[in-house]
Amino acid sequence: SSKSSHKECSLLPYQHYWITSKRIVTPQGVISGSVEIKEGKILSIVKEEDWQGKSKVGHIVDYEEAVVMPGLIDVHAHLDDPGRAEWEGFPSGTKAAAAGGITTLVDMPLNSFPSTVSQETLKLKIKAAKERIYVDVGFWGGLVPENAFNANALEALLNAGVLGLKSFMCPSGINDFPMTNASHIKEGLSVLAKYRRPLLVHAEIQQDSEIHLEAKDGSDDAHSYSTYLKTRPPSWEEAAIRELVAVTKETRSGGLAEGSHLHIVHLSDSSSSLELIKEAKNGGDSITVETCPHYLAFSAEEIRDGDTRFKCAPPIRDAANKEKLWQALLEGHIDMLSSDHSPTVPELKLLDDGNFLRAWGGISSLQFVLPVTWSYGRKYGVTLEQLALWWSERPAKLAGQELKGAIATGNLADIVIWEPDVEFDLNDDYPVYFKHPSISAYMGTKVSGRVLATFVRGNLVYKEGKHAPAACGVTILAR
Ligand SMILES: NC(=O)N[C@H]1NC(=O)NC1=O
C-alpha cells in the first residue's frame, strides 16, 4: 500500500534490496547467502555458492556473521490500549517489540478497557492502534459468559476479524473479563470450528488451597514468595487441563468440534498437567501449549522476599519443575513460546510494600524474550532453528498467518538480525521501550543476544537503538 511504502516507515530507503549473511535461518536449515526483498516480500533466497555470476539488482546490506531469522511472533501480549494506556499502550509496546526482534504480536482481549468481547469493542482496538503501531498487531477476542451462549455475538466478533478467542477458567484479575467454565468453552469451540480459528485458555481452576488470600494478605507471610506459590499449586493447572482435555476429544476427526483448536497459554506445571496434554495429543486432539521465558529462566528458590516483579499466574515454580519444562520444550511436547507481557503501573506492583498477595500479577518482558530464551537456553543446547520454530513458525500457524513465520520465498519480509554472542547488562542505562522497566523481573540481569535490526514487511523499523519515524505496522484482521 502507499502507506507502508511511505519513506518515514523505514530506516532503509530502498524498495528492492538484498540482506546478506553467513547465518540465515530458513525452514531447510541455516544457510550462508542472501535474501532478496522487494516491495515488502521475500522475492528469492540465494545460497552463497549460487550467488557468483548472478546479476543483482538492488542495494545490498551485508550483515556478515550476524544471524538473520524470521521475526518473532508473540501470540500473547497485553498492550492495555485503549483504556489502560498508562499501563502500556500501542506505541510503547510495539516499539519494545521492534527493539526485541518481534515483528508481529497478538494483543490479548483483557486489561484494556473495554475488554475486546464484541464487534464494537474490537473496533475501538483497531482505532486505538491506527498509525500508532511499529510492528504488525492482531487481536484475540474474549470468550466470556456474556457472549459464550450467543452464537450471533461470537460470529460478529469473529467476522470483525479477531484471530481467535481467549478465555479464563479462574478470575482474570480484571472485573469486566469474567471466567468461563467447560460449558462456555464447549460452546465457543463449536462456533470456532466453523471459522477454523483457535481458542486460547488460561488454564487454572481455583482449588481449596492451604492458604486463603483473605486470611493472610495482611500478615508478614504475604511478603514471602513461598506463601504466594502455595496459593496457586500445580493442582489448579491440572484441574483446568483435565476439564479441557475432556472437551478437546471432540476436536478429533469425526468429533462435534472438528475444525476447532484449543491452545493452552503459559503452562507452568511440567508434571501432571503436561502428562494430560501429551495424552490428548497422542489421542489426536487438536491441542497445543505454550510456555513463557519467565518459567524457563527463573525458579521459586531464587525469588527474594518482597520482589513482586516475579509475581505472575500461574506462578514460577521450583527449579526441578523448570528443568522439566525445558525438557518438554526440547522434546516437542511444548509447542511454542510467548511473552505474556502483562504490565501495570509500578504503584500496583507494590514494589515498596512487597506484598505478593496484593500485587498485580504479570511479568514485563516484551523487549527481552529473544535474548532471554537464547541466554537461558544455551546450556540446554538450544539451536537457532529451534528458536525460529518456537518463536515464529508455530506461533504463525496458531495465529493463521500463512505468509509469516519463516524466511521463505513469497512470505512477508518480517526479519530480525541479531548477534547471539554480544552480552549486555539490563541496567538503568539500557534503552528499554516498554513503559515501566522498573517492574520487569529481568532488570539487573545480564543476557546475550543483541538485536541489530528489525524488518516488518520489508520496512527497517528498528536499527541499533533507533526506530523508524513513522508507525507503519498493520493491524491484522482475519477474513
Ligand atoms: N489479567 C492478566 O493479565 N493476567 C495475567 N497476568 C499473569 O500473571 N497471568 C495472567 O494471566
Ligand SMILES: [Zn+2]
Ligand atoms: Zn493468563
Ligand SMILES: [Zn+2]
Ligand atoms: Zn496473559
